[in-house]
Amino acid sequence: MRDHAARIRTGTAPRTRPTADADMRINVTLAHLRALEGRARSLSFLPRQPARSVLNGRHASRLRGRGLNFEELRNYLPGDDIRAIDWKVTARTGEPHVRVMTEERDRPALIVVDQRMSMFFGSQLNMKSVTAAEAAALAAFRILEQGDRVGGIVFTDSGIVECRPQRSRASLNRFLTVLAGANGDLRADAPTVQPVALTQVLRKVARIAPRDHLVIVLSDFDMVDAETENLVSGLARRNDLILGLVADPFAEDIPGGLKFVASDGELQVEVDTSDRTAHGGLRDMAQGRLAAIIDWQRRFGVPVLPLSAAEETLPQMRRLMGLGPR
Structure with a gap:
């Protein structure tokens, strides 16, 4: 795992990369992420937020920003x-x-991006992994332009790669390279491995960002437990924590009358959503997980940005941050 992470970080890991004419809704390229720089200027992660921004809501903690x-x-x-x-x-x-x-001259920021196989799903526009990657790139460009140090953690099923916060274009480019590489590794025939748990990732976040950081986590929050909640609560007390909950409408409202086969790469099961019991169970499980993450906003004072893979990334980020259409 450690060797694979090192090869991703240095760009020497063998992988099937998206070609120039590849569909960016499925896998992104480094060039695609770099092209988002100009559009990122319309966002702001500074403490003063528009009145309608979810970062300035009644239940969410205001961004404290620099001291x-x-x-x-x-x-x-x-x-x-x-x-x-x-x-x-x-x-x-x-x-x-x-x-x-x-x-103060700067506030270090850490952008945590989920690129596990659970994110490799999309029913209308983007894969969830693409939405998370684009949101991370937009945030990274804007934070660096604001004069803050920016770094990140990219985690996949097989490993975790850290990029320590720095105020440099080279550091940002390294983070985007790691992110594009991890996204490019996602494919339907990828080997089945035990995915990295979010709890393990948040332990690393707590070590890198002990206090006074801006921490943005972009994930579908698969595989959470009681320790995950404790870590989220602790990070929120000592840092400005933003949770980007990336979801797909299919998971939020599973259509009835469908027959499909679900597989983890080894075992498979046929699912028939015309069966009311099966349909209700799947719907309650999916909606329950989303509701539990959104409830962290009330319990821990953590702003939650619900990002949909069915919409373009930048317009919905602007809407959530109280900014008008461009």
């Missing part, structure tokens, strides 16, 4: 924000004084 450093104490001047007045100094001297604060 503030004390710069100087000086006399009040016309036009100064009265909220900056230091009332203790003002009372002691008899003249109004304000505290001048400067924003």
